[in-house]
Amino acid sequence: MASHPRWHSQIGTTNFFLSLSRQYYNKRKTYFAHDALQQCTVGDIVLLRALPVPRTKHVKHELAEIVFKVGKVIDPVTGKPCAGTAYLESPLSSEATQLTKNLEELSISSAQ
Known part of the structure; x- marks a missing residue:
């Protein structure tokens, strides 16, 4: 039909x-x-x-x-985006962690 x-x-x-x-x-x-x-x-x-x-x-x-x-499912308990049983990391949080790592490396190299 x-x-x-x-x-x-x-x-x-x-x-x-x-x-x-x-x-x-x-x-x-x-x-x-x-x-x-x-x-x-x-x-x-x-x-x-x-x-x-x-x-x-x-x-x-x-x-x-x-x-x-x-494709845009939010876990009702945690409020985090997920796909099946796996949580998806938001692009903003992965970008923020990368920037934090870069800042830590810069502060270590400037202290030496």
């Missing part, structure tokens, strides 16, 4: 508890949402809002907010 340029398929994952085995399982469901400004890309983490009246048979939600753009 060809997708309309303003419709995006979103896959949501929810946890549910199965009382017989006493375990939590992930349940996946596909949502079709209206993206009026065409600002989403594949991999974005978004918040969807249910429409009061469905636009079509399948499109029953709209894009409410882009929580995280793909």
Whole structure:
């Protein structure tokens, strides 16, 4: 099925508890949402809002907010950018550490 340029398929994952085995399982469901400004890309983490009246048979939600753009995920605990389980060092902090090292080298050489 060809997708309309303003419709995006979103896959949501929810946890549910199965009382017989006493375990939590992930349940996946596909949502079709209206993206009026065409600002989403594949991999974005978004918040969807249910429409009061469905636009079509399948499109029953709209894009409410882009929580995280793909590749720009922030760890909610530390507030640092990360990719998977690895933290990404921001370019500014790596530049600052390099400048600090250069200053230390200069002060050592000037003291001698």
